[in-house]
Amino acid sequence: MKSSLEVKYRVGVIGCGRAGTGRARAFDLHPLCAVAAIADTDADNLALGCERFGVPGYNTWEEMFASEEIDIAMPVLPVRPNADAVVASAEAGVKAIFCEKPFTNSLADADRMVETCSSREVHIASGVMVSSHPDYQKAYELAASGEIGEVRRINLYENNAQGGCHGLNLARKFAAKTPVETVTGRVEGDPFSDYEEPYEEGDTGFGGVGGTIRFANGIECFSSFGDVPWRGIEVVGTRGVIYNRNNTSLGLTLLKAEGEGPVKGVQDLTVVEGVFEEHSEEPRGFDDEGWMDPGPNMREIVRALVEALEAGVELPVTTGDDLRHALEIALALRESHRRGSDVSLPLEDRSLVMYPQKMRWYYKKDLHGKEWYAEQMAKARRA
Ligand SMILES: NC(=O)c1ccc[n+]([C@@H]2O[C@H](COP(=O)([O-])OP(=O)(O)OC[C@H]3O[C@@H](n4cnc5c(N)ncnc54)[C@H](O)[C@@H]3O)[C@@H](O)[C@H]2O)c1
Structure with a gap:
């Protein structure tokens, strides 16, 4: 337990x-942070969270912000209330926010979330994803610094849900x-459906989203939702490739040309060992206090949010603005199928929406019911 003198950033869990x-x-x-209060509309979860963290609880985020000084807000909610929670947190005067992904379903809400934060200089990170892992940060730098020559092409094997x-991020x-x-985009099902899978409210789903994405620096990305047995990325440069056969876990590989000779194919590339961590299927363990490891x-x-607050540096992890752009690209791909033509970005129609799966919304x-949920809640601590 930290003393109040050691705690520089009071975290409000939503x-x-x-x-x-x-x-x-x-x-x-984190040595400078401590959970200070919890807001949750579910009385059982609130009581359990307050007991586990030894902090006061509130039924709404409004009540929490009215009673507590919060430096970092952490909305980890069904996606539906995300936009209001993020905007309310920024307006309440927090310095930083971590919000889970998907960020939101609506471009207008994404704009509102990002702009409310940026106008108040509030850092916002979003989504626990490999895109934020130090290995990926290293990989983006390697690609940008010419380690694989000039990046020309990105192949994505993804349904972009x-x-x-x-x-897309x-x-x-x-x-x-x-x-x-x-x-230039295509979707798997009905491009005029708002839903990725058939909600009761919707007639059809549009399913996978893919196509060709042309970046202003000349890089072309081809994103395919076809039936391949992996879901990965290949970043193809003139003198090497960075790839991972998985877009949600570690396992990056760097292939590079040795020497200065011409590169005519993958036969001229060699795997560079020891650059990235290997993917592990090991389940996350529990610490001495019985808590499940929150993962790298x-x-x-x-770490990055605290460094941004301490040193004023930009966030190297995935931000709310990153996920706003990813959503905009996905919407543009679907718009392209709807219109039967190429679509330019930025999208003018900010009222467009793309719903996540029902269980995230x-x-x-x-x-899933009370029993299922209680089992899930128990997993955070060793029995
Ligand atoms: N990055 C990942 O790998 C990963 C993994 C799991 C979940 N997620 C995301 O995290 C988010 C939360 O997932 P979950 O499974 O914990 O969701 P959940 O449906 O279990 O809800 C989380 C909590 O939010 C509370 N809540 C709902 N509405 C609220 C409101 N208006 N105000 C305050 N509290 C409210 C609920 O009572 C519950 O305690 C989702 O967006 C999900 O997509 C991400």
Whole structure:
């Protein structure tokens, strides 16, 4: 337990549920941070969170902000309330926010979230994903610094669900966050459906989203949702390749040409060992206090947010603005199919929406029942 003198950043948890508990633990583990209060609309989750962290609880984020000085807000919620929670946190005067992904379903809400934060100089990180892992940060730098020659092409094997927060976000980062000029897109199902899978409210789903994405620096990304047995990325340069056969876990590989000779194919490239960590299937363990390890991506997000606050540096992890761009690219790909033509970015119509899967949009206890939810909540601590 830290003394109040050691705690520089008081963390306000908004949603201490299935995912929020472990994310909150990651902040508690940082020497300068401590969970200070919890807001949750579910009385059971609130009581359990307050007991686990030894902090006061509130039924709404409004009540929490009215009663507590919060430096870092952590909305880890069903996606539906994300936009209001992020905007309310920034308006309440927090210095930094971590919000889970998908960020939101709507471009107008993404604009509102990002602009409210940036106008108040509030840092916002979003989503516990490999895109924030130090290995990926290293890989973006290697690509940008010419380690694989000039990056020309990015191949994505992805259905780009969740508003493109995995694959499209990675592609944009490997393209040095250069603006997208145009896209030519296709979707798997009905392009006029708002839904990625058939909600009861919708007739059809549009399924996978893919196509060609042209960045202003000349890099072209081809994103295919076809039936391949992996979901990965290849960043192809004139003198090498960086790839991973998985867009949600570690396992990057760097292939490079040795010497100065011409590169006519992969036969001229050699794997460079020891650059990246290997993917491990080992389940995350529990620490001495019985808490499940929050994992390297979340630990890195907390480290980066604190460094941004301490040193004023930009966030190297995935931000709210990154996920706004990923959502915009996914929407543009679907718009292209709808219109039967190329689509230029930025999208003028900010009212466009793309819903995540039902189980991410709604509260999971309402979908899966009390018993299932209680089992999930128990997983954060060793029995
Ligand atoms: N990055 C990842 O790998 C990963 C993994 C799991 C979940 N997630 C994301 O994390 C988010 C949360 O997931 P979850 O499984 O914990 O969701 P969940 O449905 O279990 O809900 C989380 C908590 O939010 C609370 N809540 C709902 N509405 C609220 C409101 N208006 N105010 C305050 N509290 C409210 C619920 O009571 C619950 O305690 C989702 O967006 C999900 O997509 C990401």
